[in-house]
């Protein structure tokens with residue numbers, strides 16, 4: 001039996017804190033979300049973000065564009081939002097249609113409004129410990145560990161997955177918190193043995209229920225970033241929850257773990273963006 005790391009409850013607390021902070025400020029905060037096409041999962045996430053904005057008191061604009069939009073058309077929408085003085089944060093929901101170069105789209109977002117933390121300027125800031133915007137899922141994982149009183153400094157952390165939006169940045173944040181970090185991927189050899197060393201195991205591979213108890217040291221903290229809907233319509237993670245929770249010391253559920261923390265950190269980034277925007281030199 002293991003401790004459940006309740007991301008949903010912690011995220012609710014964070015949103016309450018942010019709501020109180022925002023209501024005490026002399027300015028508003030506005031997030032613009034661009035959704036291209038009508039992918040059902042993306043539509044759910046965008047709706048969740050909109051609902052979180054309502055809870056915190058952030059003004060939320062959802063801009064829905066047809067999946068036939070050209071790259072130039074999408075870039076023009078972003079430039080309009082970059083220029084709008086009443087917009088503090090911009091998020092373009094990923095994935096984008098295959099005809100659009102997502103790298104060009106991310107680069108087009110003003111770094112000062114890039115509340116996802118995906119722009120190269122913010123990625124560089126993370127790696128150099130400069131102020132910028134932290135990517136929401138990695139920041140949410142660190143916040144979840146801290147608020148669950150799990151010490152990071154000096155711990156053996158193993159990260160499975162090296163994507164630009166989860167694996168690589170969470171490894172950097174763990175390093176910043178003074179963990180010893182091992183970053184693994186699809187060509188890593190002896191993966192179960194390496195994972196067995198982990199005091200904290202972060203799993204972000206995008207494979208439903210792929211990580212079982214062979215990968216987990218008894219008592220370890222397991223953070224499951226994956227999110228999938230199986231053939232029966234059940235939401236599950238990258239971790240085989242029922243097998244792993246029998247050996248782990250603590251584990252995040254899916255749903256109710258990392259997902260809500262991601263959204264809470266997005267709300268936090270929107271407040272930071274609004275604060276910087278309001279205090280910019282004229």
Ligand SMILES: NC(=O)C1=CN([C@@H]2O[C@H](COP(=O)(O)OP(=O)(O)OC[C@H]3O[C@@H](n4cnc5c(N)ncnc54)[C@H](OP(=O)(O)O)[C@@H]3O)[C@@H](O)[C@H]2O)C=CC1
Pocket residue numbers: 137160161162163164165166167184185186187188191204205206207210225226227228238258259262
């Ligand atoms: N809860 C949330 O807020 C969020 C959840 N997600 C979810 O997290 C998961 C991961 O997302 P993302 O990082 O974008 O995924 P990507 O598909 O971009 O990257 C997956 C990474 O995992 C590695 N990998 C794949 N299979 C294995 C394996 N069997 N063993 C070891 N490493 C492996 C890949 O290695 P290689 O580089 O060699 O190909 C790659 O680095 C997905 O399920 C996604 O839906 C994502 C973002 C936010």
Ligand SMILES: Nc1nc(=O)c2c([nH]1)NC[C@@H]1CN(c3ccc(C(=O)N[C@@H](CCC(=O)O)C(=O)O)cc3)C=[N+]21
Pocket residue numbers: 044045048091092093094095116136137227235254255256257258259260262263
């Ligand atoms: N520009 C961009 N920024 C993102 O941050 C981004 C993105 N694109 N594309 C997709 C991924 C995925 N992601 C999630 C956010 C919330 C939940 C979430 O709220 N999950 C709930 C339940 C979700 C459900 O009901 O399906 C939970 O885990 O409890 C999940 C996944 C953000 N992403």
Ligand SMILES: [Mg+2]
Pocket residue numbers: 224225226227253254255256257258259260
């Ligand atoms: Mg989740």
